Amino acid sequence: MNMTCESTNFNDYLLELNEVDYSNPIICTLANELFNPLQTEIEKAKTAYEFVRDEISHTWDIQSKRVTCHASDVLTFKEGICYAKSNLLAALLRSQGIPTGFCYQRLMLFDTPDKGYCIHALNAVFFHSLNRWIRLDSRGNKTGIDAQFSLDHERLAFHTQQELDEVDYPLIYVRPHPKTTSILKEHTDAIEMYKHHLPEKI
Structure with missing residues (x-):
């Protein structure tokens, strides 16, 4: 993708x-x-990425x-959704002078369009x-998700399905x-936030 x-x-x-907050x-x-x-x-990027993942x-x-939100909180509690985990990866890489930005995808929240959409966060590293x-x-792998550190071709957690109104x-x-x-910053219950309050588009 360009x-x-x-x-x-x-x-x-x-x-x-x-x-x-690196x-x-x-x-x-x-x-x-x-x-x-x-x-x-x-090597530094791979190490940081695999740690956060x-x-x-x-x-x-x-x-x-x-x-969790701030990178330091994500590390302290060892958990976060993708928004928070991308903050930690950015903090680790920026601390080493490696330019790191934030990218987004619009994805189905669960497995069908009728269940709604959400914005998913990941990083771009120069x-x-x-x-x-x-x-x-660095979302984290589980059954059905196999994101990897790859320089040759992207191996992300999710691949957008444009026919289902997903967006890169x-x-x-x-x-x-x-x-x-x-x-x-507005929510204190992550499960409730995840089910009902994630933004649907940028």
């Missing part, structure tokens, strides 16, 4: 944000554990009511050594979309 950057300045994709001590501690100076940007539970999968952006989805949005955002951030 992607478009919200900003032409790579430094914008390294910004520390409220939700991407100076927080818990993020710094993890970064020191995960990364070393000898690693390439690709595998070590941070998707809140819906574990049927938890906890709502690799200077490849001179291109790569989308990575091409824009790479500098910041998490306001709709996704506000949802996390």
Whole structure:
């Protein structure tokens, strides 16, 4: 898919944000554990991606009511929905000087259109050594979902079905979309939020 950057300045994709708080001590501690100076940007990205995908539970999968948003909270509680997990992956990679943005898909919330739609969040990472952006989805794998770190072709959690009004949005955002951030900040019951309050479109 041809992607478009919200900003032409790579430094914008390294910004520390409220939700991407990579100076927080818990993020710094993890970064020191995960990364070393000898690693390439690709090795660092793979390490960070697999950590967030595998070590941070998707809140819906574990049927938890906890709502996390800031990267530090996601790491503290080891859980979050895709919006939150994408904040943590961005924090880890931006802390290493690797430009990381936010991408979105419009997907069926469950398995049929009549059950509604939701916005799904993932990340786009710019690799200077490849001179291109790569989308990575750290949502977390389970039966029927097998997202992987791949540079050759995308291996995302979900592939959009345009015939069912699903959408791949091409824009790479500098910041998490306001709709996704506000949802996390307005709710305290993740299950209720997930079933009834996720935004349906960007």
